[in-house]
Amino acid sequence: MTRDRMDAVTLADRIAASIHDVPDFPQPGVLFKDITPLLRDPEVFGAVVEEWAGRFRGQVDVVAGIEARGLVFGAPLALALGVGFVPVRKVGKLPGDTHTVTYDLEYGSATIEVHTDAIGPGDRVLVVDDVLATGGTLPARRAGGGARRRLRRRRRARLPPRPRAPRRPGRRRPAERRVGAPRLRTRLTP
Ligand SMILES: O=P(O)(O)OC[C@H]1O[C@H](OP(=O)(O)OP(=O)(O)O)[C@H](O)[C@@H]1O
Numbered sequence: 001m002t003r004d005r006m007d008a009v010t011l012a013d014r015i016a017a018s019i020h021d022v023p024d025f026p027q028p029g030v031l032f033k034d035i036t037p038l039l040r041d042p043e044v045f046g047a048v049v050e051e052w053a054g055r056f057r058g059q060v061d062v063v064a065g066i067e068a069r070g071l072v073f074g075a076p077l078a079l080a081l082g083v084g085f086v087p088v089r090k091v092g093k094l095p096g097d098t099h100t101v102t103y104d105l106e107y108g109s110a111t112i113e114v115h116t117d118a119i120g121p122g123d124r125v126l127v128v129d130d131v132l133a134t135g136g137t138l139p140a141r142r143a144g145g146g147a148r149r150r151l152r153r154r155r156r157a158r159l160p161p162r163p164r165a166p167r168r169p170g171r172r173r174p175a176e177r178r179v180g181a182p183r184l185r186t187r188l189t190p
Pocket residue numbers: 066067068069070104105106110129130131132133134135136137138
């Protein structure tokens with residue numbers, strides 16, 4: 001099948017079929033979403049990138065990909081959009097001055113960094129990752145870590161996470177906030 005003929009339903013089916021559930025990896029109780037079969041299929045991988053590019057063309061100035069699997073999707077997406085790519089890397093990998101934030105994952109925790117000069121004031125940033133589990137990584141994309149600190153304070157006080165503030169009528173969310181994990185999850189998981 002050519003990519004042109006892969007309509008949305010077929011694409012959704014093929015994406016679903018190319019993400020494998022692996023129970024109890026890397027530890028008991030975790031249902032691991034293995035995206036490697038998707039990456040191995042150039043038609044599906046290419047169609048996913050094209051689909052995302054179609055949604056965000058002209059709306060972003062830079063794509064930021066979160067190590068490790070966000071780099072794999074983010075770089076081709078940036079090229080397809082004709083914008084620059086910014087790697088958000090695990091701690092200790094970037095040579096310049098960085099913003100740094102530590103956050104919890106479904107299993108373990110992580111510290112990620114981005115060069116302080118990688119994103120300019122007012123840049124519309126499309127943040128790309130592969131899988132949403134606890135949702136801890138995406139708040140951490142606000143590299144100051146304020147959201148993370150607020151979440152920790154609420155957990156310590158045994159409060160649920162604060163619900164997102166209602167959107168003011170007529171006010172569009174910036175692209176960087178609209179491209180949160182749920183979108184990526186519906187694109188990539190069954
Ligand atoms: O919703 P969350 O709980 O934040 O989990 C999702 C994150 O976890 C994985 O990264 P991880 O650092 O585990 O592995 P990777 O380096 O192989 O991408 C995944 O790629 C997301 O970045």
